Amino acid sequence: MAHSDLNKIQLLPEHIIDQIKAGEVIERPSTLLKELLENSVDAGSTQIDIELANNGLDLVSVKDNGKGIPFEDLDLAFCRHATSKIENFEDLYKLSTYGFRGEALASIASITKLSCVTNQKGAPEGTIKIHGGEVVTLDQDKDILDVSGTSMYIRDLFYNTPARMKFIQSKTSEKNQLDKIVKAFLLTQPDIKISIKWDDQDKKVFGACGENLKKRVEETIKKNRPLNLVELNSSYDQTNFRVFLSRESSRGNAGKSQFLFVNGRLVQDTAIHKIILNSAYSLWPQGETGNYCAYINIPSERVDVNIHPNKIQVKFFEASKIYSLISSAIKDGLAKQRSVTTNRPTEQNLTMPNIGQDRQSKEVEYRSYDFDSSNSSLQNYFERLDTGTTTTEASQVDEINVINTFKDCSLFSHKEKVYLLNTPKLMGTWLDHLITNGDKTPMPLLVSQPLRPSKEISPSLSKELLAIGFEIDNIGENNYVLRTFPQCLKNFPFKEYLEAFLNQAKSISELASFLIEEQSSWSRQHKKALQDLSLPELIKEEIVVELTREKLLKLL
Ligand SMILES: Nc1ncnc2c1ncn2[C@@H]1O[C@H](COP(=O)(O)OP(=O)(O)OP(=O)(O)O)[C@@H](O)[C@H]1O
Ligand SMILES: [Mg+2]
Structure with missing residues (x-):
């Protein structure tokens, strides 16, 4: 031309x-x-x-x-x-x-x-x-x-x-x-x-699987080995997040099936991809990742799919909320699954440090006791305790046996004695101890966590919380995100406490003594608390009560 x-x-x-x-x-x-x-x-x-x-x-x-x-x-x-x-x-x-x-x-x-x-x-x-x-x-x-x-x-x-x-x-x-x-x-x-x-x-x-999405996921992404899928689900503010994560993992990306769907569309979103992989770190060994299928369902007016002719990218109007939902759904979901496994009423071994002055860590036996069974088997248990047949080796004499945990108390044996523990009081005392003596440096959360208090957080309360290391941001109406937590609470289930506290307590002084609902799933934290505090002190404060056989049978 x-x-x-x-x-x-x-x-x-x-x-x-x-x-x-x-x-x-x-x-x-x-x-x-x-x-x-x-x-x-x-x-x-x-x-x-x-x-x-x-x-x-x-x-x-x-x-x-x-x-x-x-x-x-x-x-x-x-x-x-x-x-x-x-x-x-x-x-x-x-x-x-x-x-x-x-x-x-x-x-x-x-x-x-x-x-x-x-x-x-x-x-x-x-x-x-x-x-x-x-x-x-x-x-x-x-x-x-x-x-x-x-x-x-x-x-x-x-x-x-x-x-x-x-x-x-x-x-x-x-x-x-x-x-x-x-x-x-x-x-x-x-x-x-x-x-x-x-x-x-x-x-x-x-074949059509109907409601059984897990079956389709398994059939679609399975390789030669079983995937052992973990399913997690969480909803917030009309947005639902559902994810299937494979327990099997390996290094690198080769051959992995990693899918993100928004309202049924396959999309690519590097930020969400990273959040999913980072949040599931407890499932996979360090440096490895596995397969995932993640589904976000969100009201269509909060997402724009019309930004690319191939419709592969989407734009969320409130991206940070979505990120928080994903991260907390995976982290909390995996933590919950772990605690369910550790609380299973079967005999298993846990690494648990000794309480009292001797804080040396050693392998101890965690024995769960079925409290629903008859009193006579309970009596048997104490008889065995009396004769020392529950511990077979002399080296285990000092062990703590958590016998069972209930809504607001737990039973444990230590040095051939049985104790009743007031768990909410223990948690309150522990929180008090940590906040009074611990390092309150604010630690940034990898991904901010959404908080849903039932009432507004006043600016003065917000300031008080900031002073002890909790930075909370209002992101519109009654929606808040937690950005930092005090360093000393890294082993403490602070999010649940904070949320419960924000919903019901009136002042910061109530935070320490605040009683939360689901104590029973927290036996791991109870043990950490017992490790941090001294047993004689706890007995003095009547947070822990020694139970004689007579006392216990009277209680029953
Ligand atoms: N498999 C099908 N069964 C029934 N109708 C179909 C089928 N494929 C296409 N059509 C009809 O042809 C129309 C044009 O299809 P086309 O894919 O070009 O556009 P669209 O699906 O409406 O939009 P887009 O370009 O975003 O895909 C559709 O709107 C639909 O009415
Ligand atoms: Mg079309």
Whole structure:
């Protein structure tokens, strides 16, 4: 083309505009597959069959049993900006479908050889063939069918825009991307039966799992080893976060399935990815990570999915709240699961330091006692205590046996004596001890934790809390976040205490003596408290009472 011709301003022909725009929507085979699958889901399908040849470059075929496209709209469906999913701009903010731009089919049609066979229930099949944006045939059959569905066959991607082919990366990378898209649909559509056939390989079928999402997650991301999935769930302010984490882990990212879905869409968000990996540190050995499938469901008006043509990134209007929800859901959830395991009423060994002056750490026996069983077995227990048969080795004479924990007391034996412990009082005294004697340097939380007090935190209370190391920020209305905690409370369940205190207590002086609800799950903290405080002192304060057999049987 002569240089002078290039200066002439002219409108581009429609088909070239389409091909340019197609590059924004269809970058590679995986985005093509994603668009077709989204359309099938939007059409209400309960079964979808996928077929791929040569990593999608030769063939991408998606057959569904959705509602089908009416024959009179069939050519329109492949025109740019033709959509049945939104009518006005406001609809964008209450989207219940994947598609909304009316661009995907037009883009696909302009850079491939496509054929589509579709019908609605009670109507005959219509077939359209389009090559490079040009309709080649458009026919309707005669036979009325009583089932609906759409089959799309897309061949020779980029055949008329070969320059785009150059951007296609290695075959492995294309295969990985396609695999990611298929998995994303498996993981978000457990109600749909989905089959996938790669080249000449056997078809893999994933049956509909309905409510049992865990089963679908297990089937989708399982490797050769069992994943041992942990499921955690948390909601806050109409936002729900659900995550499945594999216990198995390894170094690096190779071969891992790590998915984040926002309102059913696969999205990429580096910040959330890091928060998930960091928060689950207690599940995986240091330096390792595992698989995760995370689902955020949030009212659609609080998230914007219309910021990228590929709809892969989203923008949260209150991102910090989401980050806090995710981090606390994982950390608290894993901690709770650990405490449930350690409180199981079976015999197990824990590392627990001795109480009193002798603070040497040693392995002691943790024995749980079933208090629901009859008094006679309780008597047996004390008889065995009397004769010393509960401890088999002389070296274990000094051990603490936690016999059982209840809502606001716990029973333990120490040096052949049995004690009753007032746990709320113990926790109050411990907190008092820590705050009076400990280091109040504010320690920043890795991720701020949301606080939901039932009433407003006054500026003066906020100042008092700051003085002892708790920095609390008001982020609008009655929503607060905790940013720091005093260094001395790093082993103390300070968040629960603080929350309970903010809800009910009136002044800072009540914090130490505040009694919280769920004491029983805190036996680990009780032991830490006993380690920090002196037993004779606690007996003097009547926080711990020595129980003789007579006293105990009288109590019962
Ligand atoms: N598998 C299908 N079953 C039924 N109708 C379909 C199917 N695929 C496409 N359609 C119809 O064709 C229209 C155009 O599809 P297209 O994917 O181009 O746009 P969209 O899904 O509305 O928006 P987007 O461009 O964001 O995907 C859809 O709005 C829908 O009415
Ligand atoms: Mg679409």
